[in-house]
Amino acid sequence: MNHNALKRKDLFWLALVALMALVPAVSAITANSFLMHVLILILLFASMAQAWNIIGGYGGQTSFGHSVFFGIGAYGAGMAVVTYGLSPWPGIGVGMLAAAVVAVLISYPCFKLSGHYFAIATFAIVEIFNRMFLVWYWVGGALGLDYPMVEEGLKNLMWYDSKTGYYYCALVLFVLISGIVRFLEGHRFGYYLRAVREGQETAESLGVNSTAVKLTAMALSAALAGLCGAFFVQYNLRVDPGMVMSLDMSMKFVLVAILGGAGTLAGPLLGAAVLIPLQEYTRALWGGLGGGVDLIVFGVLIIVIVVKQPAGISGIVRDIARRFGRRPAAAKGGASVGSA
């Protein structure tokens, strides 16, 4: 009975992905470089938030440290290209692995901390990594890494003339990470993860090794965040510690996921689809007005959403659907199978 409800939602997603894949066929869109840029950013941030969702939404562990993993992934790819003159792919692999290892090492002690102590510890870790990378000669220190011109294409994961290649990469990134999350939703691991979130002691009384579950989720989340970082550096063509390993970047992971709706499959995409255009267009319109107007608006928006609807945009969508839809609430199989 639950299975049929799942299939309907999955079809919806497949249709959406197909639609998104057709976007570059519309020349009016591809001609608009800024629009393409916004679309790519939406997919990137949706991917980042989806990666965070694994440990932060489904796992219930609010990590403010994901910019570290994002940065490690970015530097992995960046080092491969800039320092070693290779294609980014081996760097991406190394970066993802390093991010996972670092994640496990720092989470293991951190998970013993509760509530605010845990959050603050993750802030501290971001700041430490930020400073370390600033003085680390091998990764380029404060200057960071600047990309040379190389042959464009999939091998080097770089395109110069058009953004279409990047768009498809970002789409694949999002589909990959969301696909993993969707798979986990139905798998025993996903259930165990949510059980740990809802009640760690209770889960353990049912045979769940909560430490192993949390660490695994963290490692996976970190590796995928690293993958996003790798895409970022390939798109941005440069990286420095302030750009990736900062509290601000960490907050982006958290904000997009939470404002979209943590613990749901659609939340990250909804969050990114609303917040990124807002950020980019207000910056374009008002960024010149002596700084910060776009962020003022952003700040107000965060306050309003957090206060009014903690379930985020997906919660708002669900409420609207409930009011106008003919299907009773039972069709929404609960937060465990996600909304939309």
Next chain:
Amino acid sequence: MDTLLQVLLDGILNGMLYALVAVGLCLIWGVMDVINFAHGEYVMIAMYVTYWLGFLMNVDPLVSMFAGGLFIFILGALTYRLIIKYTIGKPPLSALLATFGLAMLLKNLCLNQFTPNFRILSDTWLGDKTFLLGTLIVPVPQLVTAIVALVVVGLTYYMVRSTRFGWAIQATAMDKEAAELMGINTERIYLLVFGIGGATVGIAGGIMPTYLAVHPEVGTMFSLIAFICVAMGGFGSIPGALVAALLIGIVEALGGYYIAPVFKYVAVFGLYLALIFLRPKGIFGW
């Protein structure tokens, strides 16, 4: 040896400043389990209040710091009424994110209105005065700030421990429902605590333009350090926050001087992590 003592003195004086900034957050966290991400921005705004009073009307920060305190008292109370109140029943993340939004709002408002330029008050009573204690150079503004900090922290501690109002605060902190059943107006307590916490931070920010430059970004680091002070000291413990602040000031000074300036904060955050892993509830936490 002399340099070590000088570094330690600077660290202790700086630590007292951190204690003054942190005590308000400690009170708020202890009573309503809320981490105010905009705490540093409160400092920044208070700095602007006394800066403008000093720049436009020639009022010295030692006088106008009370104006700073009052201004942030009101700002804190408003923050509670308009934002925090609605996050109380919800997961703790709500308050954190909402105040993050507030921090973003306040910082960029000031950025927009006051430009990112650093502003310094010249011509204050305490100015650049120093005096010699043996071979130690004691900077007067920092010393006076440290004294103000001691007074404010002491008064706050006394208020919480020994006054009827303070007992009402403690009761609300320990069990809100039980406190209400005993006739305590917890809503008013929350409002006042946020206001008082804000006021202490307003005094901190108010006196700082004596020797620190004012700019919109100055708040971020203060927020982080305040969080670390309070968490390291232990949930809601004012003496804990004081001890933690002093430790942080000292470690920051030592790390900055003997290793490298960029490592100031690595040492501080490293200290936090080391300590919190050993004592997951902070020095005096329960």
Next chain:
Amino acid sequence: MALLEVRDVTKKFGELVANDRVSFTVEAGTIVGLIGPNGAGKTTLFNCISGLYPVTAGRIFFDGAEVTGLASYRIARMGAVRTFQVVRPLKDMTVFDNVLVGAFLQGASGAQARETAETCIRMCSLAEYIDKPAGDLPIGGKKRLELARALATRPKLLMLDEVMAGLTSTEVKAALELIRNIRKEGVTLLIVEHVMEAIMPIADKVVVLDGGIKIAEGPPDQIIDDERVISAYLGAKFSRRLQAKREERSNA
């Protein structure tokens, strides 16, 4: 050999002795009741057995192996699963998902776990709530969920902590029927109970705690006559009533 053996278990919280050298056994296939006045240390003992608390002294053996000091998830995996006195539904997950978490203990196979979950839900009369968030259930439903979830783990030993508290007498009868069915499936039961009508009729053996120490252990009709138990807990009035009922039944 007994399925569960508790040997000289002592649990102290600072200076407070919650359990003082408690020893008893639970044979496979039986129902053992654990009774005693409030504060006797019953739930503390449960917490020690299930691994939630480390014992201060003493040893615990389950299914031939020593489990003293093991993490609670390990003990659950060995087949000793408990419910909580103050129910702990996984609130934001549906009833089905709650029970499924339990069912997955037997293995990762999704289809089989789902089948087990559905069976347990039906057994515990939760079918009408199957897709509702567990947090929305009435208290009776939450208690049944607690039971269904533990049952889905297919335990060897099921430890129930006051499942009858707050139930109407009709619900109690239904719960007793359920417990009898569970025993028929081969599950051993250790039940903490306050409601005498519920535990005395079905228990093969009763262990009585008072003030942290075991004051009696034996079949229910023996316990009823035990003076220490009567004075500590049951009250003379009840034992007389039960005696009268038994005489009535044996005369009928």
